[in-house]
Amino acid sequence: MSKPYVYVTRLLPEHIIEPYSDELEIQMWPYEEQPVSIEKLEEESHRADGLLTMLTDKVDQGLVEKSKHLKIVANMAVGYDNIDVDAATKFDITVTNTPDVLTDTTADLTFGLLMATARRMVEANQYIKDGKWGPWSPLLLAGTDIHHKTIGIYGMGRIGEAVARRARGFDMKVLYHNRSRKTEAEEKLGAVYVEFNELLEQSDFVVCMAPLTDETHHIFDAEAFRNMKKEAVFINASRGATMNEDDLYHALEQKDIAGAGLDVFEQEPIGKDHPLLQLDQVVCLPHIGSATVETRHKMMKLCLDNLVRYFRGDSPLTKVN
Template sequence: MEKQHIYITRKIPNELLQPYQEQFHFSMWEKESEPVPREVLLEKVEHVAGILCLLTDQIDEEVFNKAKHLQLVANMAVGYDNIDVEAAKARQVVVTNTPDVLTETTADLTFALLMATARRIVEANEFIKKDEWKDWSPFLLAGSDIHHQTIGIVGMGRIGEAVARRAKGFGMNILYYNRSRKMEAEQELDATYVSFEKLLTEADFVVCLTPLTSDTHQIFNKQAFEKMKQSAIFINASRGMTMDEQALYEALKAGEIKAAGLDVFATEPIRASHPLLELDNVVCLPHIGSASVATRENMIKLCLENLSSYFKGHGAKTPVE
């Protein structure tokens, strides 16, 4: 069988590629911490049959027009809003993602972000580092309880359900809003399906885990934040464009909501001058939801398994719809 050419848009460990060396010719961008420049990407994909890319790589009409021999794009993420799926379909290019392998890890991070924001963990750490801890007082860095509070999960997919399981362990009341009801999740987790508006008005913690679509683009806007409790905490571990960052900033600044924990932003990476970083009641992370060593390796392995299975004639393992 003729070896297919695969381009990888970021440096990954050679030991992960080794099992596939007899099947593929690999080339890759040799920097781990810098994205491949657009002009390099367009040049490198011209003769490849497959691309293994990251969510930061825009695989759009221009790329597909250059990649005349392209058959499969393996995206190292669950979400695939960085890929023009319609353009791929028009050219019969298969697009795959990495579901399941990152579910529990991302849920861990989401709940850790919720806890850190609620209990002001980062702020407390900085308090000591700045040598400001001079005494103890009854309300020193007092935060919000998590146990037995109401969590509202927007987007009850695999990760949403995993976060709900963690919330159940804290005795939380679980509300969720999703494009369709999840009866099994309701029975297993004692979760209650509600409208988006009811979730906003009743939840103590509003957690965004929805995919980015035309329907969810800036679903968290000025009106949404106005509906939340003044004591509510907003957590976003999905995609940055699901929220209006300016509206969030204004809601936090005005005290319309209590705090926010964010792992995602509209434009990434953000700089230290980003307005949200001015606020003490915001915890910001650099999009590390799935960032454990084991999970990131499993994501890469699934991308490679998709490529291998497809080119062996067995079909991709996890094609997107």
């Protein structure tokens, strides 16, 4: 009996792939940094029993409809807005993601981004590189305190809760807004549920950790930024389209808010001339929330475990639909 054929849309380390080769016939796109071409993805989806995809790969209804043999798509991300899950479900295609294994790593990055923005670390680093460091002055590159401030977390999922745990270590007051109350987080972390506008009005740091949905699309718009404190810092480490970038740029220029730390953008990748990159009070990262060697290897293995379990007839570990 032939092994199920799986196509992987990026080049993954051989030592990760090899242990699964007894049960799966695996072929990979031969480039690590270059995304799979649309033509190649369509070609492979026609013959593959399973796909291991990245967040940048669009598995839309048109592709699903043409994929006669496809049975499972293992997406190497927590989010899966790159996949038409409804279409996949209609054609009896299982979709999986990679939650849990990246929770703490992404929370580390998110809180690090908050700290870097609040304390102007990137700006200070560039200040030295530009040869500007001269005599000491009382308010040279003075940022804002983090300890004993109020953090407002929009989206209290696993990563949101992990960010809250880190905030408690800085003696911060934790507010949150979520589509449902998280009583366990309230009990364990002292987190306080508030309505969205109240979160905006009371928080010194507003952190977006929500998935991208119709409800959250551009939830952070001009009105939301106007409702924040003038001294507030906005952090987004979830999905870029939860914010309106033009509105954020104008809010920063007009000093409606004090700064922003961004790991995500509406259209990725961004170029060096992107307006937000021109503002000193903004720290930008290239969507590296889960980017540690340890975590990325765990994500790869979870995708492959899901594929193997599916083809064995077992339930995948992290099924979405």
